[in-house]
Amino acid sequence: xxxxxxxxxxxxxxxxxxxxxMQRLTLLTPASRDQDxxxxxxxxxxxxxxxxxxxxxxxxxxxxxxxxxxxxxEAAGCGAIAIPCNTAHGWFEPMxxxxxLPILHIVHAAADELLRLGLTGGTVGLMAxxxxxAMRLYQPRLEARGFxxxxxxxxxxDRIVMxxxxxxxxxxxxxSYAPLAEIARRLIARGAKAVVLGCTEIPLGIAAGPAxxxxxxxxxxxxxxxxxxxxxxxx
Amino acid sequence: xxxxxxxxxxxxxxxxxxxxxMQRLTLLTPASRDQDxxxxxxxxxxxxxxxxxxxxxxxxxxxxxxxxxxxxxEAAGCGAIAIPCNTAHGWFEPMxxxxxLPILHIVHAAADELLRLGLTGGTVGLMAxxxxxAMRLYQPRLEARGFxxxxxxxxxxDRIVMxxxxxxxxxxxxxSYAPLAEIARRLIARGAKAVVLGCTEIPLGIAAGPAxxxxxxxxxxxxxxxxxxxxxxxx
Numbered sequence: 001x002x003x004x005x006x007x008x009x010x011x012x013x014x015x016x017x018x019x020x021x022m023q024r025l026t027l028l029t030p031a032s033r034d035q036d037x038x039x040x041x042x043x044x045x046x047x048x049x050x051x052x053x054x055x056x057x058x059x060x061x062x063x064x065x066x067x068x069x070x071x072x073x074e075a076a077g078c079g080a081i082a083i084p085c086n087t088a089h090g091w092f093e094p095m096x097x098x099x100x101l102p103i104l105h106i107v108h109a110a111a112d113e114l115l116r117l118g119l120t121g122g123t124v125g126l127m128a129x130x131x132x133x134a135m136r137l138y139q140p141r142l143e144a145r146g147f148x149x150x151x152x153x154x155x156x157x158d159r160i161v162m163x164x165x166x167x168x169x170x171x172x173x174x175x176s177y178a179p180l181a182e183i184a185r186r187l188i189a190r191g192a193k194a195v196v197l198g199c200t201e202i203p204l205g206i207a208a209g210p211a212x213x214x215x216x217x218x219x220x221x222x223x224x225x226x227x228x229x230x231x232x233x234x235x
Numbered sequence: 236x237x238x239x240x241x242x243x244x245x246x247x248x249x250x251x252x253x254x255x256x257m258q259r260l261t262l263l264t265p266a267s268r269d270q271d272x273x274x275x276x277x278x279x280x281x282x283x284x285x286x287x288x289x290x291x292x293x294x295x296x297x298x299x300x301x302x303x304x305x306x307x308x309e310a311a312g313c314g315a316i317a318i319p320c321n322t323a324h325g326w327f328e329p330m331x332x333x334x335x336l337p338i339l340h341i342v343h344a345a346a347d348e349l350l351r352l353g354l355t356g357g358t359v360g361l362m363a364x365x366x367x368x369a370m371r372l373y374q375p376r377l378e379a380r381g382f383x384x385x386x387x388x389x390x391x392x393d394r395i396v397m398x399x400x401x402x403x404x405x406x407x408x409x410x411s412y413a414p415l416a417e418i419a420r421r422l423i424a425r426g427a428k429a430v431v432l433g434c435t436e437i438p439l440g441i442a443a444g445p446a447x448x449x450x451x452x453x454x455x456x457x458x459x460x461x462x463x464x465x466x467x468x469x470x
Contacts, residue, residue, distance in 0.1 A: 004282060012269070012272070012274070013269065014261075014269045014272070015257075015261045015269065015272040015273075015275075016258065016261045016262070018257070019254060019255075019257035019258040019260075019261055020254075020258060022250075022253070022254035022257060022277065022279065023251065023254040023255060023258060025254075026249075026250045026251045026254055026406070027251070027406055029406075031404075031405060031406055032404075032405045033285075033401070033404050033405060034247070034248065034249045034250065034281040034282075034283070034285070034404050035281055035282055035285075036281075037247070037249070037250040037279075037281035038250075038281070039247070039279065039280045039281060039282055040250075040277075040279045041276065041277065041278055041279065041307070042257065042276065042277040042279065043276055043311075044257065044272075044274065044275045044276065044277065045274045046269040046270055046271075046272035046273070046274060047239060047269075047270055047274060048269070050268075050269070050270075072276070072311050072312075075310060075311070076278075076307050076310075076311065077307075166268070169266075169267075169268050169269050170266060170267045170268060171261070171262055171264075171266055
């Protein structure tokens, strides 16, 4: 059997984001037949306790569930791990310390995506969960790459962003477009040059309506591109 | 950790069909939050040798590759197997004999889908790979459920259907719509009351254009519904 790098995908957070990641991984891979595509295993366990609740409201710790998926992907022979859930990256360090497999960091992928969009620094809008904002997952990492982050107000987070993310998780995707697009537009109006969709549910909602007329860094696509670069370094 | 039925998905044949299966499984599941969705593991190995070539042209046997995926899904704790590739069902019996896990048969799911569409018998069009047609995967099973199968001509298979399937596998989805829709229309004109999309690449192409004005049994959705019925028998 031929040698190939097998990508492990720790998904299910939410499940539609994980499935869409697999679809984008496929569509962004240069291929002319099945056998040109990247072998990959998606561990989709939507039972992982809510990451934002764990971070800001004392909810159940997701780490044991994340570790179970990681061990399953190791056992299946994967050579690297991608996690299409931004908030789960709050547990990146304990996961990376517990495995010899490289974990591709979604924030580094997002920064690369901003570069690919032609931005080399300045202010960018950041849409993410309250958990991701509270743990400052993006701010120091993007600052190190020359970007300042502008985030929605607390009232916008509670009244618009978090309910819209919940709509996607409840399969009510099209309803989430208008409120998510409105927040993205407000961040641009306040001075952002681009908007980072720093929660993998948000690009699903944003894809359900007309394209936004400013640069948008989709973290599903960003992580898919980073995964392809790992799997096919020569391509 | 809570008890739940974990679905094993033997995918990658092609990879876009497997990823889209995961997406449809998610969207068709009644859910109001992540934790309501079905735990599932997608084994996406696009290196499995071409199933049609193995069946009709003496190509490499895919069974060892299929068995490797099956063993991986068993080891991961799955309770049943879904295979979103019709032609791979030509190896259904040796796979089912080799595992204690139930494998959900895609042709039974397709027959249930015809019933759901309101058809209780009569002539249906069958679009599938040359491998699936040559092994008569559908005909006896649908006949047992009261359906006769009308298939494209050999010239239509060689000149239109197989090249269109290859377009999907090469990520040229939108180009496959017109030729696939044309064959579906011809089968209806020849007397079929509905068309079974009996290759999981075909619904991907058919989804890339306007909806067809007659009943269509999509085997990705059919297998997703069968999987949900297995995972959530009470729902």
